Amino acid sequence: MRIAELERRTGVNRHTLRYYEKEGLLQEVARRGNNYRDYPEQAVQRVGMLRQLKELGFSLKEIRQVLDALRTDSIDCEQGAALMADKKATVDRKIAELRKVSALLGREQRRLQESAALQRQQGRCRA
Amino acid sequence: MRIAELERRTGVNRHTLRYYEKEGLLQEVARRGNNYRDYPEQAVQRVGMLRQLKELGFSLKEIRQVLDALRTDSIDCEQGAALMADKKATVDRKIAELRKVSALLGREQRRLQESAALQRQQGRCRA
DNA sequence: GTTGACCTTCGAGCATACTCTATACCTTAG
DNA sequence: CTAAGGTATAGAGTATGCTCGAAGGTCAAC
Numbered sequence: 001m002r003i004a005e006l007e008r009r010t011g012v013n014r015h016t017l018r019y020y021e022k023e024g025l026l027q028e029v030a031r032r033g034n035n036y037r038d039y040p041e042q043a044v045q046r047v048g049m050l051r052q053l054k055e056l057g058f059s060l061k062e063i064r065q066v067l068d069a070l071r072t073d074s075i076d077c078e079q080g081a082a083l084m085a086d087k088k089a090t091v092d093r094k095i096a097e098l099r100k101v102s103a104l105l106g107r108e109q110r111r112l113q114e115s116a117a118l119q120r121q122q123g124r125c126r127a
Numbered sequence: 128m129r130i131a132e133l134e135r136r137t138g139v140n141r142h143t144l145r146y147y148e149k150e151g152l153l154q155e156v157a158r159r160g161n162n163y164r165d166y167p168e169q170a171v172q173r174v175g176m177l178r179q180l181k182e183l184g185f186s187l188k189e190i191r192q193v194l195d196a197l198r199t200d201s202i203d204c205e206q207g208a209a210l211m212a213d214k215k216a217t218v219d220r221k222i223a224e225l226r227k228v229s230a231l232l233g234r235e236q237r238r239l240q241e242s243a244a245l246q247r248q249q250g251r252c253r254a
Numbered sequence: 255g256t257t258g259a260c261c262t263t264c265g266a267g268c269a270t271a272c273t274c275t276a277t278a279c280c281t282t283a284g
Numbered sequence: 285c286t287a288a289g290g291t292a293t294a295g296a297g298t299a300t301g302c303t304c305g306a307a308g309g310t311c312a313a314c
Contacts, residue, residue, distance in 0.1 A: 106211075
């Protein structure tokens, strides 16, 4: 598919897609005779994963490492496995931290909601 | 405490601490007679939470909203509760996504590890 | 072959989040 | 009093990750 379609299907700006390619995040982008980029169907998923990881706080550099390892082939298996383990540990740590944050936000939300209820009965908010 | 101690205890550059203050992320920083900043003990925790949220992919702007709501007082309870609920939903969504990523990384790690084992027995990596 | 909708590259510009430098004031030890 | 070291502000500089516009090539329809 051409860049316009990938842009439409991923919601990612075409300039950004070219930027990702330049930064090595989207490899093996074929070109047609006219020099137009010709993305494989797979690219949609790849860009999706990229954006997801980015949203989760990973830098493009880190994401590239993971995506590279997922493409494998060029990378040593042992090394790839270690990278995956490392990234998984990072992700698991993030999950644990987010759980705490979620719990904290939940508690705070309930507290404020109760205050709001009181506020409706009485006067001002006394959080 | 003065800025040097907060820097030491949080591991955050003093220039960054002043930057956070300027951006409204650290409010109520008292000044001594000599105009030196005098942070309350609490600031250590606040900076810690800030950095943690940042690490998890939140922008300083988003973090400020949450920290502001946690300080409450100035904010409407109803509104604060809604913000907390909203941020909690975001966090919970992130957790769900990270679980998927973690699972994927785990699968990939095992696959590469098996390939590495085969590789040791036989020849090259065939991932 | 001209129009219009694509596509290309290149380089400038921008927002965020620091990070550092310069200049100067404050404080404490010797 | 002076030197050393901590602090202040202001503003410049940097890294990352986009985002955009200009100049020009490609292509299908008319």
